[in-house]
Amino acid sequence: MDRQQIKISGIVFVGQMVLMILAILSAYYYTRSHDLIPKSILKVPSVHVSRDDLWHIAKIFAGCYFIQISLSLLHLRSHAFASTARFATEYIYYLWAYTTASLYIFIATTINYDAQLVAAIGLFSTILYALSLLSWQIIWLQQPFFKTLTQAIISLFKRFATLSGILALAYFITPLLLGKAFTSDRDVANKITQWRIWFNPVDSTPWGFKNVVPQFKFHQPVIAKPANPFNNTLYVLERFGGVYKVAIEHTKQPEKILDISSLLGEVEIENGAVGLAFNPLDVTSDNQPTRAYLYYTDTRSANTQFNRLSVFDLTLSTQDERLASEKIILQLERVNDGFHNGGSVEFGPDGYLYLGLGEGVHPKKILSLADTLRSGVIRIDVNQQSSNIELATEQPNHIIAQHYRIPVDNPFIGNSKVRDEYWAVGLRNPFRFSFDSTTSQLWLGDVGSTVWEEINRIEKGMHYQFPHVEGLPHADSERNNLGLVEQKPFYTYQHTAYDRAVIGGVIYRGQQLKTLVGQYIFADNYSAKMFSLDPNNQQSEVRFIARANQYAQRGISSVTQLNNGEILITTLGAASEPSGQVLQLVPIEQANVIEDTPDDTPPAGYDEKIVASLFAVNCARCHGVKGDGDGPDAKALGVPLPDFTSPLYHFKTSAEDIELIINKGGPAVGKSPLMPPWGGFLKPHEVEYLAIYIQSLPSKHHHH
Structure with missing residues (x-):
């Protein structure tokens, strides 16, 4: 590239990074009040993402995009909007970066994974990319609108038909498949949880x-x-x-x-x-x-x-x-x-x-x-x-x-x-x-x-x-x-x-x-x-x-x-x-105190009085002392809580489902992340006994 081309490529590079930041911010504020994916199509929970989490997410995506744009510029020696064929290749690279950032957030951080937000980042950045391509081709290169649009669509189809395009699409759907497996397969959920713990250990200190x-x-x-x-x-x-x-x-x-x-x-x-x-x-x-x-x-x-x-x-x-x-x-x-x-x-x-x-x-x-x-x-x-x-x-x-x-x-x-x-x-x-x-x-x-x-x-x-x-x-x-x-x-x-x-x-x-x-x-x-x-x-x-x-x-x-x-x-x-x-x-x-590794062998039998105390300490603030969903913090949660005293709840929910929710938290079954995962904090037999106790609540509190 000559000096003029390098200058133009640098301007486009900066523009692409700005587009990505705008897409992330727009996606965040949009998904705070709207669902991008209708609940009827994909049941995903509402997730609280703080401002600190937003900037963490933005840094992860921006870092992946920076590496992707730099490598594609060095490899192809032209900027992303130089032609529709060049844009199609850029978009394949973009999918690799987007998916890598998504997987990193899902597996290697403690940020609540907000599927609505991640999907919105992908959609909004794609729209901004496409609009930028059309604007560059029409304003800078004086190309007709419909010709540019048609060529861009054809170039994308051709590119996705190649081996690299097929691999990019396969990689792109990996987070979706993992997310589905995480909510339905305990072994997968356990493995992903282990990965998260491995990536996010408690810091060693003096x-x-x-x-x-x-x-x-x-x-x-x-x-x-x-x-x-x-x-x-x-x-x-x-x-x-x-x-x-x-x-x-x-x-x-x-x-x-x-x-x-x-x-x-x-x-x-x-x-x-x-x-x-x-x-x-x-x-x-x-x-x-x-x-x-x-x-x-x-x-x-x-x-x-x-x-x-x-x-x-x-x-x-x-x-x-x-x-x-x-x-x-x-x-x-x-x-x-x-x-x-x-x-x-x-x-x-x-x-x-x-x-x-x-x-x-x-x-x-x-x-x-x-x-x-x-x-x-x-x-x-x-x-x-x-x-x-x-x-x-x-x-x-x-x-x-x-x-x-x-x-x-x-x-x-x-x-x-x-x-x-x-x-x-x-x-x-x-x-x-x-x-x-x-x-x-x-x-x-x-x-x-x-x-x-x-x-x-x-x-x-x-x-x-x-x-x-x-x-x-x-x-x-x-x-x-x-x-x-x-x-x-x-x-x-x-x-x-x-x-x-x-x-x-x-x-x-x-x-x-x-x-x-x-x-x-x-x-x-x-x-x-x-x-x-x-x-x-x-x-x-x-x-x-x-x-x-x-x-x-x-x-x-x-x-x-x-x-x-x-x-x-x-x-x-x-x-x-x-x-x-x-x-x-x-x-x-x-120091002489090490991480507690208690014996997980359950006691001789289920003791309802002990399990009732376990429920009262860990669950009653939200779910209520009776389990009717009327705890002192229930209203502040902003989500409806189940009534464990209702036979209808247990008609729809098995003991295995209750154990899964306790172990993995609300997101494991498409519910609110305000229900945290207790696996690892409660012993396995405590989770099992809590499920038994919750199933017994209708008989203790006659529900009308």
Whole structure:
């Protein structure tokens, strides 16, 4: 090619890349509101593709196109629109690039594969290519329109009739065949899943975990913390009500010092014992705690559930005496669905007790912050200093409030719309929070619904925007009309199939993990991943640290600190047997916890009570406690949920179908990807038993 031809070819090259980017963007925005492929022709699920995913997809396609256009230009030594015959060859090359990009996204990434989007990219780019060819031939080369169009069609037919054209078409339909096999053949689906895992391993990092109580397995530990900075003793709270005293770096068995299991009723959904704190003023002469503050749920009544904050006397001789010493501080009636209790109980640097309350902590229809305690962080004086405000003797019927005073500097005193106890409001489910030991700043993880998780830096008197904002504004939610100053989240992240429940963490002030000093360390319950972010820079990137050895319903339940500032986590383990652990984040050379590879041999038989608990923990948020599709997150999903209590559902759906959906997720059967794949997270027998349990639901709940 001469210099002029090289210049023209360069211009066309740039033009082709611009066309591809335009095609990708147009396809994305079109398929957000329209189906390119009618559901009657090809049943493919609606897929959420985030903006980040879009740019990842665009880079993959653009990279493949760049290589394809460069190679064809070097090989054929003329640009794509030089003639209709040259365009036909270019289009064959284009099909190879398009199919390669599609396969790469399908097999080698964690992006939800949106068949509508990929098909639209192919169609829109083809249309733009064809229009560009016609424009070039007619405007630049002065060729007649119909002659150019006819020659282009003939050239394409001739080119597809060659061996290379046939191979290109065969390659082009490969993603379609794999997609079909993925949804219908378990072996193929397993193999593709293995490929995806192989292409997307968890990054290796300089950190891992050490089991600090290797001689003992806890029954769903929800938090582990030292009582005070003057001894080397750890206290572990189990969800089922046990409180254990552990001598760190000793091999003797933990000592159970309190058992409140008889106060809990049935431990299911998100219920049970969830929070534990010790008053730094209540210690013996040898620095042992004299009282324990516990936050728990009471489901013993068939009609009414309660959230309760109580204090227990640990100086008494026996467990029975300690249990009988319960002094109720707060008893809050709640809706009977078992969700969104909140959970953190912490004494702040100011000596006051702070408690996180979820938005589910209220009787039906009583939502006003003037009438109940919910959806926020409260601050109370359990030491009852005389300078603080005494409680009113009259309380609403659904609240018991006693044995504390209101700090005089609480932010909502005198506000008739908000109870005096509140420190901050507008939170959905503040399950875990902590105070920075250096700055006293309160950091909180707010568990979200179906799309967003939040990290909040809690300030006095602020409204954190729930329910009208959760990560991003909800289009169908009304604003709280409280006239309060609103505060946006410090950091948010979107759900994936596994990152879906934030566990608020701590500012690291230890010595072992040098590069993490001053960083905020938090976790995700389901994926069991830990992350760090810069608490001084909202724009900083979040860094993956490590992943614990148990995930999903067995995942991380707390992130706390030892007295020396080092980080502890608790992993729940199974609900059916003690298998939870207390782990310390350590440099990788000190780690002794490896990826969990439990025995997949099923137990002796199907235990409906255990499987019902499994369903409640993993499925009820969306599908409802009864399985009728009326869970607390159902409306936010935006897709209809099946009614497992209906005989009609089971007439159309076999046990094998149910197992496939649980294992592979919604896309495996042409349904929404909001139903994530649980294969690999649940044991094979758990999936089988869940299918049996779901099939039994019509007989348990008579459907009319």
